[in-house]
Amino acid sequence: MKAKVFYQHIFSNVSQILQDEKEFQPTSSIIFQHFVDDEFALLLDKEIKPIDISSLDEIFQRLKNDEPIQYILQKTFFLNLPIYVDKNVLIPRPETEEMVLDIFNCPDIEIKKVLDIGTGSGCIALSLKKKFIDAQVDAIDINPKSLDVAKKNAKINDLKVNFIERNILQMDNLGEKYDLIVSNPPYVCQSEKKSMNRRVCEFEPSIALFVEDDDPLIFYKKIIALAKTNLNDGGWLFVEINENFGKETARLMFDLQNVTIHKDINGKDRWISARFLK
Numbered sequence: 001m002k003a004k005v006f007y008q009h010i011f012s013n014v015s016q017i018l019q020d021e022k023e024f025q026p027t028s029s030i031i032f033q034h035f036v037d038d039e040f041a042l043l044l045d046k047e048i049k050p051i052d053i054s055s056l057d058e059i060f061q062r063l064k065n066d067e068p069i070q071y072i073l074q075k076t077f078f079l080n081l082p083i084y085v086d087k088n089v090l091i092p093r094p095e096t097e098e099m100v101l102d103i104f105n106c107p108d109i110e111i112k113k114v115l116d117i118g119t120g121s122g123c124i125a126l127s128l129k130k131k132f133i134d135a136q137v138d139a140i141d142i143n144p145k146s147l148d149v150a151k152k153n154a155k156i157n158d159l160k161v162n163f164i165e166r167n168i169l170q171m172d173n174l175g176e177k178y179d180l181i182v183s184n185p186p187y188v189c190q191s192e193k194k195s196m197n198r199r200v201c202e203f204e205p206s207i208a209l210f211v212e213d214d215d216p217l218i219f220y221k222k223i224i225a226l227a228k229t230n231l232n233d234g235g236w237l238f239v240e241i242n243e244n245f246g247k248e249t250a251r252l253m254f255d256l257q258n259v260t261i262h263k264d265i266n267g268k269d270r271w272i273s274a275r276f277l278k
């Protein structure tokens with residue numbers, strides 16, 4: 001079969017299954033690349049090897065059931081790193097990639113020790129280790145099953161990160177000083193659930209997503225307190241945020257410096273950076 005015919009077969013099925021037109025092309029490309037490991041196949045319309053049609057049909061069936069394509073294929077990419085994902089971890093988001101790219105430019109400090117709080121798949125910690133290759137990178141998560149996934153991803157990418165099982169809400173001191181603390185903590189209010197896509201609510205782990213409506217900034221309060229105790233002089237804090245709470249979250253950082261709310265590619269308040277100066 002020719003590559004273009006195969007791609008068109010995928011696209012026509014995907015466009016009948018998914019609701020959102022914006023997802024037709026990226027999802028079709030992900031599926032195509034899963035079967036055809038040749039980046040020029042489509043461009044040059046190469047003849048491709050016979051496809052296992054039953055596994056392709058299984059993918060369509062699971063998509064019909066709203067399962068995210070990343071869980072079906074157990075793979076995604078984060079800043080070009082291949083990341084294994086399953087139902088125990090949040091699927092890394094492009095907004096988080098934007099925040100990490102911003103961290104790559106954090107000025108005026110040599111990054112020797114890094115902490116990622118709520119590491120999930122390990123995507124943030126691993127991309128920071130790749131960038132700051134000589135730094136010690138520690139990563140905390142409450143969920144041992146997430147940590148198993150994160151360790152698997154460290155192996156896949158041949159990067160060394162210290163993964164630690166802890167409940168951040170029960171910590172009063174991190175026991176070490178860091179140059180950079182980063183977190184994408186749970187920040188979606190329970191009340192936002194009803195307006196969310198079934199694909200997120202039913203398949204992604206609740207513990208990674210939701211906070212109680214009566215204390216939506218619970219993680220930020222704790223992370224900011226820990227940052228004040230455990231950042232080195234001049235160290236940076238980066239947190240991904242709920243777009244509805246940008247100003248409230250920034251206000252909690254009143255005694256940090258250079259507090260900046262950053263917008264994501266969709267123009268929504270998405271992360272805050274701040275600096276600890278003695």
Ligand SMILES: C[S@@+](CC[C@H](N)C(=O)[O-])C[C@H]1O[C@@H](n2cnc3c(N)ncnc32)[C@H](O)[C@@H]1O
Binds near residue numbers: 122143184185187
């Ligand atoms: C929004 S996910 C972020 C995952 C990953 N860092 C990313 O950006 O894709 C939040 C993570 O925080 C973890 N988490 C939730 N409550 C926690 C707690 N009390 N202490 C430590 N980690 C927690 C969850 O298990 C989940 O992996």
